[in-house]
Structures are given as structure tokens and as C-alpha cells.
Amino acid sequence: MKHTLHIAWKDLLFLLRSPGMMVAFLLFPIVMMLMLSYVFPNQTSQQMEGKIGVVSQDPAFSLMAKSENVIFYKSLEDLARGLMRGDVMVGVLVPQGFTKGFLTGEAKLKVIPNPKNPQMAVLMTQMIPNMMQSPSLSTGRRMDVELSGVDGGEFNYYDFTAPGLMAMIAILSVSTGLAAAITRERELGTLDGIMVAPISRGSIVVGKVLSQVARGLIQALLILGVSILFFNVQMVGSIWNVILLLILGTFSFIGIGVIVTAGMKSQETAQLMISMINFPMMFFSGVFFPVEQMPKFAHYVSKVLPLTYAADALRNVMILGAGLSEIWMDIVVLLGFAVVTSSLATVMFPRLVKD
Amino acid sequence: MKAIEVRDLKKYYREVKAVDGVTFDVEEGEFFGFLGPNGAGKSTTIRILTTLTRPTSGKAVVAGYDVVKDGKQVRSKIGLVSDKLILYDRLTVLENLLFFGRLYNMEKKTMMERAEELLTMLDLWERRNTQASKLSTGMKQKVNIARALLPRPEILFLDEPTIGLDPITTRKIRDFVKRLNEEGMTIVYTTHLLHEAETLCDRVAIINKGKIVALDTPRNLKRLFTEREVVEFELERPVEINLDCCRVLENVGNYYKVETTDLSRFVEELGKLPVKVRYIKSEEPSLEDIFVKIAGGE
Ligand SMILES: Nc1ncnc2c1ncn2[C@@H]1O[C@H](COP(=O)(O)OP(=O)(O)OP(=O)(O)O)[C@@H](O)[C@H]1O
Ligand SMILES: [Mg+2]
Numbered sequence: 001m002k003h004t005l006h007i008a009w010k011d012l013l014f015l016l017r018s019p020g021m022m023v024a025f026l027l028f029p030i031v032m033m034l035m036l037s038y039v040f041p042n043q044t045s046q047q048m049e050g051k052i053g054v055v056s057q058d059p060a061f062s063l064m065a066k067s068e069n070v071i072f073y074k075s076l077e078d079l080a081r082g083l084m085r086g087d088v089m090v091g092v093l094v095p096q097g098f099t100k101g102f103l104t105g106e107a108k109l110k111v112i113p114n115p116k117n118p119q120m121a122v123l124m125t126q127m128i129p130n131m132m133q134s135p136s137l138s139t140g141r142r143m144d145v146e147l148s149g150v151d152g153g154e155f156n157y158y159d160f161t162a163p164g165l166m167a168m169i170a171i172l173s174v175s176t177g178l179a180a181a182i183t184r185e186r187e188l189g190t191l192d193g194i195m196v197a198p199i200s201r202g203s204i205v206v207g208k209v210l211s212q213v214a215r216g217l218i219q220a221l222l223i224l225g226v227s228i229l230f231f232n233v234q235m236v237g238s239i240w241n242v243i244l245l246l247i248l249g250t251f252s253f254i255g256i257g258v259i260v261t262a263g264m265k266s267q268e269t270a271q272l273m274i275s276m277i278n279f280p281m282m283f284f285s286g287v288f289f290p291v292e293q294m295p296k297f298a299h300y301v302s303k304v305l306p307l308t309y310a311a312d313a314l315r316n317v318m319i320l321g322a323g324l325s326e327i328w329m330d331i332v333v334l335l336g337f338a339v340v341t342s343s344l345a346t347v348m349f350p351r352l353v354k355d
Numbered sequence: 356m357k358a359i360e361v362r363d364l365k366k367y368y369r370e371v372k373a374v375d376g377v378t379f380d381v382e383e384g385e386f387f388g389f390l391g392p393n394g395a396g397k398s399t400t401i402r403i404l405t406t407l408t409r410p411t412s413g414k415a416v417v418a419g420y421d422v423v424k425d426g427k428q429v430r431s432k433i434g435l436v437s438d439k440l441i442l443y444d445r446l447t448v449l450e451n452l453l454f455f456g457r458l459y460n461m462e463k464k465t466m467m468e469r470a471e472e473l474l475t476m477l478d479l480w481e482r483r484n485t486q487a488s489k490l491s492t493g494m495k496q497k498v499n500i501a502r503a504l505l506p507r508p509e510i511l512f513l514d515e516p517t518i519g520l521d522p523i524t525t526r527k528i529r530d531f532v533k534r535l536n537e538e539g540m541t542i543v544y545t546t547h548l549l550h551e552a553e554t555l556c557d558r559v560a561i562i563n564k565g566k567i568v569a570l571d572t573p574r575n576l577k578r579l580f581t582e583r584e585v586v587e588f589e590l591e592r593p594v595e596i597n598l599d600c601c602r603v604l605e606n607v608g609n610y611y612k613v614e615t616t617d618l619s620r621f622v623e624e625l626g627k628l629p630v631k632v633r634y635i636k637s638e639e640p641s642l643e644d645i646f647v648k649i650a651g652g653e
Binding site for chain 1: 406407428443458
């Protein structure tokens with residue numbers, strides 16, 4: 001254990017010692033966030049699917065708007081749970097005096113997006129005012145429709161992307177990091193120096209794993225900090241749940257790099273293979289675009305990617321304030337991935353360091 | 356107890372027979388040399404003995420422990436200066452030593468004392484806080500050697516440690532290693548430089564294509580491989596040399612280089628020639644000649 005920490009610390013010290021890497025390490029998350037503000041689709045031709053969850057504080061509205069497409073919730077917390085479970089695709093908060101305001105043309109409405117697919121909510125905020133101005137209705141009426149989070153705060157696109165991005169950075173950095181760190185040391189020759197010391201091979205692997213997890217975690221938390229400070233991202237749930245999910249996320253994927261690198265003949269092919277896994281993973285796990293907007297096959301692909309579960313759970317925690325009881329399914333799946341990939345990696349590891 | 360016992364050791368990489376059945380012993384306190392051309396299997400042998408790679412078959416016992424079964428015990432007794440530098444570029448000289456020292460459970464205080472002692476001997480104590488990347492190749496190799504010596508190994512393996520170094524540094528390192536040996540450390544040293552093996556080693560194993568083709572003291576090796584002697588001489592004017600006791604190897608004008616099996620008879624015959632001999636020299640064959648002969652043929 002002592003050796004493990006010793007090796008982990010040395011790896012982290014390296015990051016500090018190299019100014020170039022340090023800058024990249026710090027800038028990468030920020031650049032990613034900035035880029036995403038351009039990438040995120042604003043216009044969409046999606047149809048509405050799924051049900052609408054409504055929390056009504058206006059009794060008159062509740063009576064009027066009975067429909068099979070509408071599910072009423074008693075409180076915002078209930079609505080949040082409905083969104084998490086996927087019972088409803090979008091939430092609407094109808095404030096007191098809505099019906100009255102509707103008649104006088106001063107109505108207000110809050111639309112609460114489902115973090116998995118905020119497009120739906122964006123669509124609604126655009127459609128409802130348009131409907132109000134259509135010729136069939138009397139003109140001159142206005143309705144304010146704004147996006148909002150469950151805690152009443154403003155909802156922006158970063159709320160959707162930041163959690164996924166955090167998970168992605170943490171996971172990607174370990175998927176390449178561990179194998180790369182080992183290969184680099186092997187090529188340098190320093191791995192021999194560690195291997196020729198009278199310590200167990202296990203503590204070498206675990207030490208390296210720890211430093212990679214720490215690295216991924218630091219970068220992810222950096223994104224969280226940047227998101228909250230500069231992009232107004234909300235953080236409804238507990239930070240500890242966020243950290244737990246990030247660690248689980250990294251562990252779920254930590255073995256991939258080792259498995260691929262050990263399985264491939266050369267380091268170059270391995271790097272290529274890992275990119276070939278990573279790139280589709282970035283897109284198919286709904287980090288940048290909601291999976292719901294993608295073709296059917298993407299849904300199936302997304303189901304086998306640990307990043308999907310990590311990003312999903314993180315969104316539920318950060319935006320809807322989900323607790324452990326609501327995200328345990330994701331946790332179980334991530335643990336499953338972790339157990340499978342780590343055991344495989346442990347079996348394959350000797351091939352990576354030997355000869 | 357022998358420091359190293361190796362029996363019919365083999366290491367095959369698919370069809371490449373890197374080490375193909377070598378057997379030898381190294382005595383405690385011996386300076387043992389491995390001499391062979393590129394690709395002979397020197398590094399592979401060292402890697403097996405230092406537990407970095409598993410043999411395909413055969414047995415190797417180092418410091419009393421089997422390299423396959425008791426790798427960890429073997430590792431606690433040995434030091435390695437491999438063909439690649441074992442140093443982190445981004446750590447300072449001292450940090451490098453301390454990092455590796457801790458892997459041997461050494462205490463900070465002991466490590467510091469030992470580091471100072473070694474670095475002072477190698478003229479590097481002043482540079483202890485320099486990042487390794489900023490050192491010259493020769494300095495790096497010295498730190499590398501200090502690194503291997505920090506935990507006071509019983510057996511030190513050096514794989515071509517003077518490769519790429521200038522003559523002065525090379526000399527320093529050789530003297531240093533020689534001194535370690537005189538103080539009692541067992542040394543296993545690989546090289547493809549013959550005079551290096553000749554001057555340093557108690558015994559030399561000549562290895563080629565994975566097999567040991569000769570193993571003896573440098574002196575005996577010479578005797579073993581040289582039933583012939585090479586004579587260089589210069590005559591007053593060029594004449595045709597046609598003696599049955601020698602074979603002409605080289606002839607430029609009045610300069611000759613011949614090979615003979617019987618030196619005294621050759622000198623006698625030479626005296627009978629109708630020209631004066633200006634210069635004659637019989638050279639003891641160096642390991643170099645032996646080496647080229649072995650490496651060239653099978
Ligand atoms: N990891 C490996 N995989 C495949 N073949 C290898 C490996 N390591 C060594 N070999 C092969 O084994 C043979 C012996 O190599 P080795 O490195 O032991 O030679 P060497 O005597 O140290 O040579 P040099 O003087 O060039 O260092 C070579 O043919 C080499 O190509
Ligand atoms: Mg070699």
C-alpha cells in the first residue's frame with residue numbers, strides 16, 4: 001500500500017512538473033465548455049413525443065387541462081422524480097392565477113426540461129407563444145414562457161452538457177491514461193526500474209490506477225467549478241453523489257485501455273483502437289446531443305456504454321437533485337462495468353508489462 | 356554458494372531463439388562478462404536473470420533464489436543498470452534516487468547518506484538538485500548507476516553501461532565498477548567491446564546467436580583460439596614470399612602481414628631470404644580477432 005501511494009504520487013508530480021501538460025490539463029475543460037455553446041442545437045424539427053408532467057398551482061387550470069397526455073404531480077419534487085424515471089418528457093409549472101392571466105393576456109408559464117432531452121422543453125417554449133399569436137385566437141394576448149430548473153433557477157444548455165462533459169472527461173482520461181502511462185514508462189525503460197524492485201506487481205498497477213483516477217476526478221471537478229462560476233450551471237443534488245459517480249465512472253472504464261493495449265501488437269494500433277471506442281462513445285452516450293434525438297440504433301449502442309449511465313445519473317443528481325435511491329440502477333450498472341473491465345484488465349496486465 | 360547458477364536456459368520469441376540453452380555459473384565476488392555481437396542474446400539473458408522476463412525453459416538461480424518462483428527475493432538482492440536508462444527525466448537527481456530507494460523500503464536517512472556517498476564518488480553531489488533531463492548523457496548514466504547501487508545490491512547487472520559515452524567517462528565508470536567488484540560485489544557485465552571484457556572480467560562468456568560458444572578467462576580464451584600467430588614485417592624491397600610455413604594475409608609494397616603455425620621456423624626461413632628485414636613484429640592476438648572469427652563463422 002505504501003508503495004502504491006508512492007507510485008501514484010510520482011505520476012501526479014509529473015503532471016505538475018510539465019508546464020505544457022498542466023496548461024492543457026486546465027484549459028481543456030474550459031475550451032470544451034466554450035465549444036459546446038456553439039455546438040448545441042437551438043433549432044429543431046422534432047415532434048413532441050411522450051407525456052407532459054404538470055405541477056399546477058392554479059386550481060382552475062387543473063380542472064380544464066385533463067388529458068391523457070398530461071400527468072399531474074403534487075409538487076416539484078414529485079415532478080423531478082417523474083422526469084428521472086422517464087414517465088414524462090417535460091415538466092410544466094403552472095403558477096397561481098394562470099387562467100386569469102391567460103384571459104387578460106398576461107400569463108406566465110415555466111417549462112422544466114428533462115435533463116436527458118432538453119430539446120423538448122426548448123421546443124415548447126418556442127411553440128406556446130407562437131400558438132398564442134395564431135390568427136384563430138384573439139390577438140394581443142401574450143404569454144411568458146421560460147425555461148427553469150426544478151429549484152426554480154434558470155435552466156441553460158450548460159445544465160445539460162456540463163454533467164455529461166464531466167463524466168466524459170473523467171472516463172476518457174483514464175481510458176487512455178493508464179495504458180499510456182504504462183507504455184510510456186516501458187518505452188523509457190523506467191518500468192524496468194520499478195519491476196526490478198522487490199515490490200508486488202499489484203501495487204504497481206493499483207498505484208497507477210489511483211493516479212489516473214485522481215487525475216480524471218480533478219479535471220471533472222474543474223469542469224464543475226468552471227460551469228458553476230462562469231456558466232451558471234445549477235447544482236441541486238449533493239456534491240458527494242457527484243464525486244461518487246465520477247469515481248465509479250472512471251473505474252467502470254479504467255480497464256479498457258489496458259485490455260486494448262495488451263491485446264494489440266503495437267502501441268499505435270492500440271491508440272487507434274481506443275480512439276475508435278472513445279469517439280463513438282462521446283456521441284452515442286448523449287453527452288453532446290440527447291440520445292432521444294438520435295436514430296434508433298444509437299439507443300442500443302448507448303445502452304452498452306458506461307458513459308451513458310454515468311452522464312445520466314450525474315444529470316439527475318445535478319439538475320433534478322436525485323439522491324442515491326433514485327440513481328442506484330445507474331450505480332449498479334457502473335459497478336458491473338467496473339468489475340468486468342477491471343478483472344479483464346488484471347488478467348491482461350502481465351502481457352502489457354512483460355517482455 | 357554460487358552467486359548465479361544457470362542451467363540450459365532458453366528464451367524463444369516465436370521463432371526467434373534469443374537465448375538457446377545456456378549453462379554457466381557465476382562465483383560470488385566474480386566479475387563475469389558477457390561478450391557478443393548485436394542480437395546475440397546478452398540483454399535477454401540479463402532480463403531473465405533480473406526477473407524482468409520469464410524463460411521459455413531451463414533454470415536460473417540468482418543469489419540462491421529461483422528467478423521464476425522467488426522473483427521478489429531475487430529482486431531484493433540485485434541491482435540493474437539496463438540498456439535503457441532507468442531515470443525519470445522530470446525528477447531531479449536526488450528525487451530519482453529517493454523514489455527508487457523507497458521501493459526497497461529504505462529509510463529516508465539511510466537513503467540520503469547513501470546517495471551522498473555515491474554521488475560524491477561519481478562527482479555528481481553538486482548536481483543533486485538538477486532535473487535529470489538537464490544532465491549530459493554521461494552524467495545520466497552515472498546517476499543511473501548510483502540508482503542501482505543505492506540499496507546495496509549483492510549482485511549488480513550492467514548491460515552495456517558504457518555505450519555512447521566518451522572515453523573519459525567510460526574510463527571512470529569502468530574503474531568505478533571495478534572498485535565495487537574489488538570491494539566484494541558480484542558483477543555481471545555485458546559488452547560487445549572486446550578490450551572492455553578483456554581488461555575488466557575475471558571470466559568471459561562469448562555468446563552468439565543465443566548460445567555460449569566459449570567461456571573462460573580472457574587469457575585462456577586467447578590461447579584456446581589461437582594456434583596461429585600473426586606476424587607483421589617490412590623488407591628492404593618487395594619480394595615474392597613463397598614459404599610453406601606461412602600464409603600471406605596482406606601485402607602492400609614491401610610491407611607484409613602473414614599468419615603462421617610455427618613462429619620459430621618462420622623466422623628461420625625469413626632469414627634465408629636474399630633481402631634484409633627492416634622490421635618484424637609478432638602480435639599477440641587480441642580477443643578482437645577471436646571474436647570476429649567466432650561471430651563471423653558459426
Ligand atoms: N521482446 C522481444 N520480442 C521479440 N524478439 C526479441 C525481444 N527481445 C529480444 N528479441 C530478439 O532476441 C534476440 C536477442 O536480443 P538481445 O536484445 O538479447 O540481444 P543483445 O545481445 O542484447 O544485442 P545488443 O548488443 O544489440 O543489445 C534478437 O534477435 C532480438 O530481436
Ligand atoms: Mg542488448
